[in-house]
Amino acid sequence: MNSNCSFEAVDQVMRYLELVIYMPIFLFGLLLNVAALVVFCLFLRKWTESTIYMTSLALMDLLLIFPLPFKMHATNHLWPAHLQPLCSVLESLYFVGIYGSIYTIMCIAVDRWVAICxxxxxxxxxxxxxxFWTCVGVWMLVLAAMSSTIFRFREAGHTAFHCFHSFSKKGWSPQVISCLQVFGFLLPALVVVYCSFKTIWVLKQSGQRSPKSRACVKIIYSSLCAFLVPFTPSHLGILLQFLVHQGVIQDCGAKTNISLFIQIAMCLSNISCCLDAACYYFIAHEVRSTKHTFRLSMISQRRATFSTSEV
Structure with missing residues (x-):
């Protein structure tokens, strides 16, 4: 990056903007996800596929929320060099929470697609x-991938630093960014979008307009929004910042705009832990309507089979 290009104005804006964004996300996200865990673990008598996935998602969201106070502190304060290992742990937990949420939402979409279609x-x-074992697999995957990767992003130094900022060149290598974009976002996004719209189409083709069927559609749309709204801008910002590090984008004005965009997008991506609350709100309806949805789908398929056999 061009040393003649100053980012002081961007840093000054983000010092205050991060606090404005993070404080409500931290408070509401903590409250909503703890409440969700209490409901799932204490009040719902029967563990279903949906409640297991949602419990795992709530835990992932809490893992994302936990480092936010440290992230807010690191924005305005330099950390001494001996805290680099602690910083790497916090960064790992943060990214495990993000990509664990992405893959858990993908699993929920696939599970619902199988159930209905x-x-x-x-x-x-x-x-x-x-x-349960699918959730365990997701946890093991993201913990292994993120923890081993993030710890290599910070080179040992003897000077104060800003945690959650200024990753080393290894963090912006083509191999890392390609894997992050393809396997961290694009592939799960394609799966979520396909499963979501396929499920909605099947529900509409069944010709049923019952409240339970409409509730199921709301669940699907809320899950889709909880995925696309926070994570699409942040990964677009990562791609643009990668192009800056590769020298593809060299204009100073473009660099400062991209720096501001990626920082705001990454801040707003944390709102996923609050958007997931929409999924928690509808989960009780889904638990009660699972058998009903199965019955509608089976009747629809039987009708299609019967109609085909008559031709």
Whole structure:
């Protein structure tokens, strides 16, 4: 990056803007996710696939929320060099929370697609045990991928530094950014979008307009919004900042605008822990309507099979 290009104005704006954004996200996110865990663990008597996935998602959101006070502090204060290991741990937890949420939402979309679009196969593929081990697999995957990667992003130094900022050149290498964009966002996004719209189409084709069916559609739209709204701008910002580090974008004005954009986008991506509350709100309806949804899908498929056999 061009040393003649000053980012002091951007840093000055973000010192105050991060506090304005992070404080409500931290307070509401903590309250909503703790409340969700209390409901799922204490008040819902039966563990279903949906409640297991949502419990895992709430835990991922809390993992994202935990480092936010440290992130707010690091914006306005330099940390001494001996706190670099602590910073790497906090950064790892933060990114595990982000990408764990992404993959958990993807699993929820796939599980719902199987349940509604393939109800006969769902009897063999879906179970609380399968959902539990899927969540365990997601946790192991993101912990292994993010922790081993983030710890290499900070080179040992002897000067004060800003945690959550100024990753080393290894953090912006083409290999890292390509994997982050493709496997961290684009692939899960394609799966979520496909499963969501396919499920909505099947529900509409069934011809049912019951309140339970409408509630299921609301769940799908809320999950889709909880995925696309926070994570699309942040990954676009990462891509643009990568182009800056690669020298593709050299104009100073463009660099400062991209720096401001990626920092705001990354701040707003944390709102996912609050948007997921929409999923928690509808989860009780989904738990009660699971059998009803199975029945509608099976009747619809039977009708299609019967109609085909008559031709």
């Amino acid at each position: 393939h109800p006969f196969r769902a009897k063999q593929l879906r179970s609380p045990k399968a959902a």
